[in-house]
Amino acid sequence: xxxxxxxxxxxxxxEAETVTLSCTYDTSENNYYLFWYKQPPSRQMILVIRQExxxxxxxxxxxxxxxxxxxxxxxxxxxxxxxxxDTAMYFCAFMKGYSGGGADGLTFGxxxxxxxxx
Amino acid sequence: NAGVTQxxxxxxxxxxxSMTLQCAQDMNHNSMYWYRQxxxxxLRLIYYSASEGTTDKGEVPNGYNVSRLNKREFSLRLESxxxxxxxxxxxxxxxxxxxTQYFGPGTRLTVL
Numbered sequence: 723x724x725x726x727x728x729x730x731x732x733x734x735x736x737e738a739e740t741v742t743l744s745c746t747y748d749t750s751e752n753n754y755y756l757f758w759y760k761q762p763p764s765r766q767m768i769l770v771i772r773q774e775x776x777x778x779x780x781x782x783x784x785x786x787x788x789x790x791x792x793x794x795x796x797x798x799x800x801x802x803x804x805x806x807x808d809t810a811m812y813f814c815a816f817m818k819g820y821s822g823g824g825a826d827g828l829t830f831g832x833x834x835x836x837x838x839x840x
Numbered sequence: 841n842a843g844v845t846q847x848x849x850x851x852x853x854x855x856x857x858s859m860t861l862q863c864a865q866d867m868n869h870n871s872m873y874w875y876r877q878x879x880x881x882x883l884r885l886i887y888y889s890a891s892e893g894t895t896d897k898g899e900v901p902n903g904y905n906v907s908r909l910n911k912r913e914f915s916l917r918l919e920s921x922x923x924x925x926x927x928x929x930x931x932x933x934x935x936x937x938x939x940t941q942y943f944g945p946g947t948r949l950t951v952l
Contacts, residue, residue: 767930767932827873828885828932
């Protein structure tokens, strides 16, 4: 079984600052995917960024980037030039690679509540 | 495209009552999922359907049943609701080409 750990229950930064959210995971799988999801107060789950474990290059999406350290089983999210709209819960999630029959479910961390102060 | 839709958005039940949460996706995805979200717990997998005609238990399946009605629809049934099932329920479907799950808006269920 996989586990995902987010050690920061809450973080607060000033608008325009850079913030890094931490995530570590434990698995014996070699083929897997990692994700960061954002959940604003509307409770909608929104995909922020994804990383394929077999790719060494870190994923980036505009102001969002990850630091993927496969050997250390670490997957942190960096948000640059933070904006008020980034205020939300952020969840790190793990999914095993396909075994032929379809896609398994996600294993989530408990989340980090990020607050962007004006 | 509506994406993933869920009904109802809110529901209040009394202990022992039954109900079915409905989920549908119009993205032609093969795999569908039900999660629950409790305060401070993140999302946990209840059941999933890797493909039409198959269903499998997730981390917290007790007290629930599911039906994959067709490729589009995946329902979650509570036969005898308990206060411990008070939660927010999310349905999701998976786009295999990018291994990405897309979520519905959620159902807030309260069991009194």
